[in-house]
Amino acid sequence: MNYAISRYLNIRQAYGPVFSGDGRRLAFLSNITGLPQVWQVEGDRLASAGEPLPWPEQLSFAGDRVMGAWFSPAAGDGRLLYARDVGGNEKAQLFLLSADGATETALTAGYEEAMHLFGEWSADGHSFLFAANRRDPMLFDLYLQPLDGPARLLWPNDQPGFLWHVALAPNGRRAAFVRAAASFQHDLFEIELNTGVVRPLSPAGEEARYGPVRYLPGGRSLLVNTDKVSDFMVLAHLELNDLGLRPLASREWDIETFALSPDGRKLALVVNVDGVGELQALDLATGQQWAAPVLDGTPGVMSALLDRPVFAPDSRRLAFSFTSPTRTADVFIWDMAANQSWPVTRSSHGGLPRAAFAAPELVRYPTFDGRTIPAWFYRPAGQNGPAPAVIVVHGGPEGQSLAAFNFLIQYLAGHGYAVLAPNVRGSTGYGKAYSHLDDVERRMESVADLAHAAAWLQARPEIDGRRLAVYGGSYGGFMVLAALTTYPDLWAAGVCLVGISNFVTFLENTSSYRRAHREKEYGSLERDREFLAGISPIHQVDKITAPLMVIHGANDPRVPAGEAAQIVAALRQRDVPVEYLLFEDEGHGLVKLANKLVAYPAVVAFLKRYV
Numbered sequence: 228m229n230y231a232i233s234r235y236l237n238i239r240q241a242y243g244p245v246f247s248g249d250g251r252r253l254a255f256l257s258n259i260t261g262l263p264q265v266w267q268v269e270g271d272r273l274a275s276a277g278e279p280l281p282w283p284e285q286l287s288f289a290g291d292r293v294m295g296a297w298f299s300p301a302a303g304d305g306r307l308l309y310a311r312d313v314g315g316n317e318k319a320q321l322f323l324l325s326a327d328g329a330t331e332t333a334l335t336a337g338y339e340e341a342m343h344l345f346g347e348w349s350a351d352g353h354s355f356l357f358a359a360n361r362r363d364p365m366l367f368d369l370y371l372q373p374l375d376g377p378a379r380l381l382w383p384n385d386q387p388g389f390l391w392h393v394a395l396a397p398n399g400r401r402a403a404f405v406r407a408a409a410s411f412q413h414d415l416f417e418i419e420l421n422t423g424v425v426r427p428l429s430p431a432g433e434e435a436r437y438g439p440v441r442y443l444p445g446g447r448s449l450l451v452n453t454d455k456v457s458d459f460m461v462l463a464h465l466e467l468n469d470l471g472l473r474p475l476a477s478r479e480w481d482i483e484t485f486a487l488s489p490d491g492r493k494l495a496l497v498v499n500v501d502g503v504g505e506l507q508a509l510d511l512a513t514g515q516q517w518a519a520p521v522l523d524g525t526p527g528v529m530s531a532l533l534d535r536p537v538f539a540p541d542s543r544r545l546a547f548s549f550t551s552p553t554r555t556a557d558v559f560i561w562d563m564a565a566n567q568s569w570p571v572t573r574s575s576h577g578g579l580p581r582a583a584f585a586a587p588e589l590v591r592y593p594t595f596d597g598r599t600i601p602a603w604f605y606r607p608a609g610q611n612g613p614a615p616a617v618i619v620v621h622g623g624p625e626g627q628s629l630a631a632f633n634f635l636i637q638y639l640a641g642h643g644y645a646v647l648a649p650n651v652r653g654s655t656g657y658g659k660a661y662s663h664l665d666d667v668e669r670r671m672e673s674v675a676d677l678a679h680a681a682a683w684l685q686a687r688p689e690i691d692g693r694r695l696a697v698y699g700g701s702y703g704g705f706m707v708l709a710a711l712t713t714y715p716d717l718w719a720a721g722v723c724l725v726g727i728s729n730f731v732t733f734l735e736n737t738s739s740y741r742r743a744h745r746e747k748e749y750g751s752l753e754r755d756r757e758f759l760a761g762i763s764p765i766h767q768v769d770k771i772t773a774p775l776m777v778i779h780g781a782n783d784p785r786v787p788a789g790e791a792a793q794i795v796a797a798l799r800q801r802d803v804p805v806e807y808l809l810f811e812d813e814g815h816g817l818v819k820l821a822n823k824l825v826a827y828p829a830v831v832a833f834l835k836r837y838v
Contacts, residue, residue: 240557253267342359389406394449461475616645701815780813
């Protein structure tokens with residue numbers, strides 16, 4: 228049946244679960260109102276499978292998205308922190324909700340121009356750690372925030388890089404944290420909270436990733452996820468006295484994230500196996516490993532919204548969000564002892580039958596240097612003759628197309644389009660070496676992988692090779708523009724969301740705290756300006772012949788809206804068909820349902836017109 232795009236846009240999500248200190252409440256984020264807000268459920272049903280849970284209660288009500296929520300860990304406390312920005316500007320502010328939800332306190336009032344990154348609560352719920360760029364827009368410092376007084380600056384950081392993966396020692400007097408100077412260059416530190424003395428736990432400037440980080444009981448060692456000792460992310464044990472690092476759990480795939488139970492005895496691991504997340508448990512005392520029950524009879528991933536599993540205070544239950552290509556993200560609980568899982572939420576699929584959704588095939592296609600590129604291939608429903616196809620490119624470039632639900636892909640596959648979602652070189656999930664294959668001067672080799680994706684589609688008899696479109700957002704938007712300029716004869720149309728058209732102006736105008744981070748990946752303005760200008764689509768715009776649709780948010784702090792304005796003006800000057808939508812209350816992507824209901828019907832109409 229030919230369902231309207233509006234039905235797909237009304238598919239909801241639930242993700243980001245967190246338990247209260249007594250384990251009787253579970254908060255999570257859901258966009259059931261059209262914007263991500265905080266909701267909660269409570270009661271005995273959280274402890275065992277049985278009667279259905281009561282309808283969730285909404286806790287936050289602002290006109291902008293909530294970006295994360297964290298209950299106080301103190302038993303019987305019930306207070307909850309959450310982060311919210313304005314119009315997609317990513318300048319997250321922190322708010323405290325009273326236990327009854329009636330009173331909201333703006334803890335970061337007066338610092339609305341700064342970004343605040345929540346770290347961790349103290350065990351007694353009286354204070355928490357956070358990072359913010361209050362002192363200098365380029366630098367993130369570490370703060371301690373008591374709930375009954377002003378924040379205290381613990382560490383004035385002197386190097387660019389986000390501070391995250393904060394973990395408090397069991398005695399509450401020390402904390403470990405990570406500074407991310409670049410996607411693959413992290414520094415691991417420990418700080419004494421009383422004195423502010425910081426010591427490095429990793430060599431300065433090394434190419435390694437760290438995080439999450441947790442203290443083991445006793446506080447003399449850390450568990451840390453890292454690729455320092457492997458091409459893949461492994462779980463390692465770090466002794467704090469001599470900084471000896473020993474792998475504890477490893478696979479020939481990335482261990483994406485982990486959680487340590489409150490009693491320190493069990494671990495929950497998420498392993499990224501070829502784009503499918505496997506949730507596993509490990510008993511640290513016995514070494515026993517076991518997998519979570521398969522949900523809905525289909526493999527899937529922990530929600531692609533980057534949350535990690537969380538243990539209940541009883542160390543028996545684990546909450547996590549789950550999605551697969553044919554089901555939206557929902558929150559589940561896994562009782563590890565009974566090895567049972569049950570849903571906490573049942574998000575709407577927009578009234579669409581699950582049978583209407585396409586399950587993709589994992590394929591690998593050859594590219595120019597003999598490598599094979601992994602990709603998810605969605606066959607079109609109701610095909611009658613050779614079908615048009617859309618190549619959907621993920622952002623990042625340190626990203627990955629996963630076996631996760633995507634409403635637009637499902638719409639396209641359900642309306643006669645084949646869809647290919649490749650993980651071109653530079654994608655994560657296939658080891659460090661693969662991720663570095665597109666660095667700086669090798670940038671355009673990833674675009675060549677797109678050309679070979681098009682060739683693979685054109686060789687298939689069920690595909691109409693003259694009707695190929697390329698679609699992507701953020702870095703994927705650059706890939707769209709680069710594909711149209713470098714291989715113009717391949718494409719019937721392109722759709723670019725919040726994409727980079729000019730690497731020079733992008734690096735000049737992106738938020739200052741991001742510039743050094745991005746230069747490590749793309750190249751620096753000081754050393755590589757000529758090269759960056761040479762590969763920028765804006766300087767090859769005369770080669771674009773395919774119609775283009777451009778969508779951007781006016782408040783985008785990552786890829787400023789000037790990137791869209793440049794490419795649109797250049798194409799209009801050359802009379803190339805171009806459609807442009809600028810949303811004044813959005814940032815790096817579209818969050819608000821009202822705006823999506825404008826943008827995506829326009830995307831659908833554009834593809835129908837030209838492809």
